[in-house]
Amino acid sequence: MRLHRNLCFAVIDGLTKIFNEEEYADKVIQQLLKHDKRWGSRDRAFVAETTYDIVRWKRLYAEIAEVKEPFDRDNLWRMFAVWATLKGIKLPDWKYFENTPTRKIKGRFDELSKIRKLRESIPDWMDEVGVSELGEAKWTKEIAMQNEQADVILRVNTLKISKDKLQNILSDESNIETEFIKGYPSALKLTERANVFVTDAFKKGYFEVQDASSQLVAEFLDVTPGMKVVDTCAGAGGKTLHMASLMENKGQIVAMDIYESKLKKLKIRARRNGVHNVDLKVIDSTKPIKKLYNKADRVLIDAPCSGLGVLRRNPDAKWKLEPEFLDRIRGVQQDVLQQYSRMVKPNGKLVYATCSVLPSENQNQVESFLKSEAGANFELVKDKKILAHEKGFDGFYMALLERKA
Numbered sequence: 449m450r451l452h453r454n455l456c457f458a459v460i461d462g463l464t465k466i467f468n469e470e471e472y473a474d475k476v477i478q479q480l481l482k483h484d485k486r487w488g489s490r491d492r493a494f495v496a497e498t499t500y501d502i503v504r505w506k507r508l509y510a511e512i513a514e515v516k517e518p519f520d521r522d523n524l525w526r527m528f529a530v531w532a533t534l535k536g537i538k539l540p541d542w543k544y545f546e547n548t549p550t551r552k553i554k555g556r557f558d559e560l561s562k563i564r565k566l567r568e569s570i571p572d573w574m575d576e577v578g579v580s581e582l583g584e585a586k587w588t589k590e591i592a593m594q595n596e597q598a599d600v601i602l603r604v605n606t607l608k609i610s611k612d613k614l615q616n617i618l619s620d621e622s623n624i625e626t627e628f629i630k631g632y633p634s635a636l637k638l639t640e641r642a643n644v645f646v647t648d649a650f651k652k653g654y655f656e657v658q659d660a661s662s663q664l665v666a667e668f669l670d671v672t673p674g675m676k677v678v679d680t681c682a683g684a685g686g687k688t689l690h691m692a693s694l695m696e697n698k699g700q701i702v703a704m705d706i707y708e709s710k711l712k713k714l715k716i717r718a719r720r721n722g723v724h725n726v727d728l729k730v731i732d733s734t735k736p737i738k739k740l741y742n743k744a745d746r747v748l749i750d751a752p753c754s755g756l757g758v759l760r761r762n763p764d765a766k767w768k769l770e771p772e773f774l775d776r777i778r779g780v781q782q783d784v785l786q787q788y789s790r791m792v793k794p795n796g797k798l799v800y801a802t803c804s805v806l807p808s809e810n811q812n813q814v815e816s817f818l819k820s821e822a823g824a825n826f827e828l829v830k831d832k833k834i835l836a837h838e839k840g841f842d843g844f845y846m847a848l849l850e851r852k853a
């Protein structure tokens with residue numbers, strides 16, 4: 449591979465924003481890709497993937513390059529040189545790469561890779577939490593998998609098209625090849641990464657991008673056409689839209705969130721998806737919640753969480769997450785379970801889900817809830833603990849609870 453100066457500059461600019469200005473990697477990369485309209489798909493992929501790679505391996509690369517935060521541009525070029533060297537890319541004779549100690553880089557990589565928190569490039573506290581919650585053996589495999597690049601998975605919008613038809617359209621119109629995934633009825637996996645958002649099929653609402661594990665959540669809730677469903681932490685609506693298609697647009701979904709901005713995105717997506725049975729409600733007091741007490745056939749609590757199941761997609765979360773946030777979010781998780789479970793009517797069902805692999809955010813929360821007064825009416829029907837290294841998709845948890853009559 450030959451390095452192109454303007455693409456490498458874009459990567460360094462992006463890293464400056466992510467590491468030094470606390471900006472989110474996905475947003476920064478989106479902006480970078482708008483930078484130069486002449487960039488082709490390979491150029492864009494280089495910028496996005498290299499930036500993500502250096503974010504993912506920040507701690508390891510910084511140790512190898514012997515640089516410390518806050519990183520100045522020289523430091524970032526040294527980390528870039530580590531990335532390129534470990535990839536086996538020949539460094540051009542630019543001033544930024546003068547005196548790069550190629551052999552030393554490889555030696556330090558071998559030496560530092562013996563220590564898990566350096567090899568996997570994670571903060572000390574995260575390694576400690578992982579070991580204490582999952583045990584040494586599982587955590588070692590899980591964190592390694594969470595550092596791999598994630599596949600691109602689509603969820604077919606069955607309100608508009610079948611899986612077979614979409615597969616043919618993507619292949620014929622956009623040269624995008626996909627395959628079915630056994631056990632995931634609405635999923636199509638891209639055989640090679642591609643920008644699917646520019647396709648006509650996306651603009652027509654034929655699919656959404658959604659990880660395979662995430663696609664299991666709406667199915668777990670066992671929704672059928674005509675039901676009244678409340679999606680309490682709907683965000684931009686990944687699971688709301690899936691439930692709407694499982695319900696064939698019949699019945700009602702009340703999609704709620706504390707952030708209006710997220711629900712606005714859901715509105716746009718619902719329009720594109722041809723979804724008509726969703727009502728949006730911002731949670732700005734306890735009033736909208738209380739109004740729904742004992743009213744819902746199904747309630748989904750897709751709870752806010754650490755995201756320690758989806759690091760493949762959000763590698764910068766390794767550096768943005770803090771142990772204090774984890775403590776706080778566990779409190780919120782129990783709180784939403786206590787409050788929002790009251791919306792379930794007798795014989796109705798509730799799913800509590802997270803995109804974390806930590807038992808303290810998952811089964812432990814459900815156990816505490818079931819032992820509490822609010823949980824006394826509920827029983828656990830089943831749960832699923834999905835580890836990325838076992839399934840090959842995102843780490844997730846989901847529990848199905850039923851309210852007794």
Ligand SMILES: C[S@@+](CC[C@H](N)C(=O)[O-])C[C@H]1O[C@@H](n2cnc3c(N)ncnc32)[C@H](O)[C@@H]1O
Nearest residue numbers: 680681682683684685686687705706750751752
């Ligand atoms: C895991 S995300 C939801 C993802 C979304 N369901 C999807 O499938 O795309 C959790 C959401 O919970 C929202 N949230 C945080 N605290 C909340 C609360 N107390 N009540 C309701 N929603 C909350 C966040 O704004 C965020 O959108």
